[in-house]
Amino acid sequence: MSDKILLSAENISKSFNHIKALQKVTIKAFEGKITAVIGDNGSGKSTFIKILSGSLEPDEGIIKIGTNSYHRLSVAQAINAGIRTVYQDLSLDNFKNSVENIFLGDEITRCGFLDRKAMRVEAAALLEEIKVRIPDLSEPVRNLSGGQRQGLAIARALRRPAKLLLLDEPTAAMGIQESAKTMEMLGMLKRKGIAQLIVSHNMEQVFDIADHIYVMRSGEVLVDTAVSDTSPEELRELILRREDERIF
Ligand SMILES: Nc1ncnc2c1ncn2[C@@H]1O[C@H](COP(=O)(O)OP(=O)(O)OP(=O)(O)O)[C@@H](O)[C@H]1O
Ligand SMILES: [Mg+2]
Numbered sequence: 491m492s493d494k495i496l497l498s499a500e501n502i503s504k505s506f507n508h509i510k511a512l513q514k515v516t517i518k519a520f521e522g523k524i525t526a527v528i529g530d531n532g533s534g535k536s537t538f539i540k541i542l543s544g545s546l547e548p549d550e551g552i553i554k555i556g557t558n559s560y561h562r563l564s565v566a567q568a569i570n571a572g573i574r575t576v577y578q579d580l581s582l583d584n585f586k587n588s589v590e591n592i593f594l595g596d597e598i599t600r601c602g603f604l605d606r607k608a609m610r611v612e613a614a615a616l617l618e619e620i621k622v623r624i625p626d627l628s629e630p631v632r633n634l635s636g637g638q639r640q641g642l643a644i645a646r647a648l649r650r651p652a653k654l655l656l657l658d659e660p661t662a663a664m665g666i667q668e669s670a671k672t673m674e675m676l677g678m679l680k681r682k683g684i685a686q687l688i689v690s691h692n693m694e695q696v697f698d699i700a701d702h703i704y705v706m707r708s709g710e711v712l713v714d715t716a717v718s719d720t721s722p723e724e725l726r727e728l729i730l731r732r733e734d735e736r737i738f
Contacts, residue, residue, distance in 0.1 A: 493520055493523075494520060494521040495518050495519070495520060495521075495554075496519050496520055496521045496555070496653060496654055496685050497518065497519045497542070497553065497554070497555050497571075497573070497654055497687075498516075498517075498518045498519075498553070498554040498555075499515065499516065499517050499518070499538070499541070499542060499551065499552075499553045499554075500516045500551055500552050500553075500554065501514045501515070501516055501550060501551040501552070502514070502515045502516070502517075502538065502541060502548045502550070502551035502553075503515070503548060503549050503550040503551055504534075504537055504541065504546065504548050504549050505549060510708075510709050511534045511537040511709050512534045512537055512538060512541075512548070512709045513709045513710050514550075514551070514710070515534070515538060515551070515706070515709070515710065515711055516711065516714075517538065517687075517704050517711065517714075518702075519654055519685055519686075519687045520685065520701070520702065521653075521685055522680065522683050522684075522685055523680070523685055523686075523701040523702065524676065524680055524685070524686045524687075524688060524699055524700045524701050524702075525685075525686070525687045525688070525700065525701065525702045525703075525704070526687075526688050526689075526690055526696035526699070526700035526702070526703045526704070527687065527688070527689045527690070527703075527704045527706060528689075528690050528691065528692075528693060528696055528703060528704070528705050528706070529691075529705060529706030529707060529712075530691075530707065531691075532708075533706040533707055533708060533709065534706055534708075534709040534710075535658070535689040535706060536577075536578050536658055536689065538689075538706075539575065539577070539578075539656050539658045539687075539689055540577075541553070541563070542563070542568065542573065542575075542656055542687070543565065543568050543573060543575035543577075543656055544563045544564045544565035544566070544567060544568035544569075544573075545565055545575075547562045548561075548562070555571045555573075556571070558571070569650075571653070572651065572652055572653030572654060573652075573653065573654050573656065574647035574648060574650075574652040574654070574655050574656065575647065575655075575656040575658075576640070576643045576644055576647050576655070576656065576657045576658065576660065577643075577658055578658040578659050578662070578689075580639055580640065580642075580643040581643070582631050582639060582642065582643060583631070584630060584631055584632035585630055585632065586630065586631065587627060587628045587629055587630055587631065588613060588617075588624050588627040588628075588629070588631055588634070588642055589606070589609050589610050589613040589627050589628070591631055591642055591646065592609070592612075592613045592616065592642065592645055592646045592649065593609050593613070593646075593649075594646070596649070597609065598612070610627060612649075613627060613645070614627065616645040616648065616649060617641065617642075617645050620641060620644060620645060620648065620675055620678070620679070621675060621678070622637075622638060622641030622642065622644075622645060622675070623638075624638050624641070624642070635668065636663055636664045636665075636668055637664060637668035637669075637671055637672055640660055640661075640664070640672055641672070641675065644657075644660075644675070644679075648679075648684075652684055653684070653685060654684075654685045654686070654687060655679065655684055655685070655686045655687070656686075656687050657676070657686060657687070657688045657689065658689045659689055659690060659691070660672055660676065660688060660690075661673065661690070661692070661695065662691070669695065673695060673698060673699055676688065676699060677699060680699075688700065693722050693725065693726070694722060696717075697717060697721075697722050700717050701716065701717055701718075702714075702715070702716050702717060703715055703716075703717055703720075703725070705725070705729055707729075707733065707736075712729060712732045712733070712736075713725065713728055713729060713732060715728075
């Protein structure tokens with residue numbers, strides 16, 4: 491597989507008043523590969539994802555996608571570049587059903603009216619493709635399991651062709667079986683050629699799936715390593731060593 495850079499975010503900084511959420515963060519995503527960003531609560535992972543999806547403006551830094559460079563990437567530019575985002579909160583409307591959620595704000599119409607049949611058929615096909623089983627698509631999504639909700643948010647993100655899928659904590663609050671299924675789904679998307687940038691707390695999990703790992707701590711990248719160059723034990727040691735280097 492190629493190691494072609496799909497997206498490169500360089501020296502990204504972002505502060506919220508006195509909180510330095512990101513300090514000169516450089517992270518790259520490669521074509522067809524899975525890049526993981528791991529780190530503790532508050533280390534800046536979601537802030538970074540929001541900057542890549544265009545929903546937050548960085549104070550400094552540059553985002554390069556193909557031949558284009560952006561100081562401030564808009565949501566429309568990110569979407570045009572093939573970036574799709576599944577946010578940490580999934581942004582589902584609990585009172586709407588699965589079909590309505592997949593097409594939220596981007597409904598199919600026919601002669602000025604909602605084409606519910608076309609949307610139901612397309613939603614079922616999308617979910618089938620990523621092997622997410624939701625027996626009743628007309629049920630409000632608040633009744634779905636964590637895995638089904640995550641699957642639905644991914645189906646929505648993949649409605650239009652994607653080059654890079656950004657996933658913020660895709661298995662948070664899931665049981666072991668559901669997280670394994672979600673990881674399997676992400677592996678399948680990788681085999682289809684969809685590159686991913688996955689934010690996670692879980693080191694073991696990312697070792698199973700990722701090609702490259704960035705470790706963040708207090709808004710900075712502490713470690714940047716290919717998975718093939720390390721192991722979970724070695725990475726833990728490296729993190730401790732780098733933390734010591736920062737303190738002294
Ligand atoms: N809109 C905001 N206004 C003020 N502070 C913010 C805002 N968003 C994030 N922060 C702060 O920036 C820091 C990084 O937050 P962020 O949500 O990016 O962390 P995270 O790594 O995603 O954490 P978690 O693992 O808990 O999801 C935190 O200190 C957080 O409180
Ligand atoms: Mg977060």
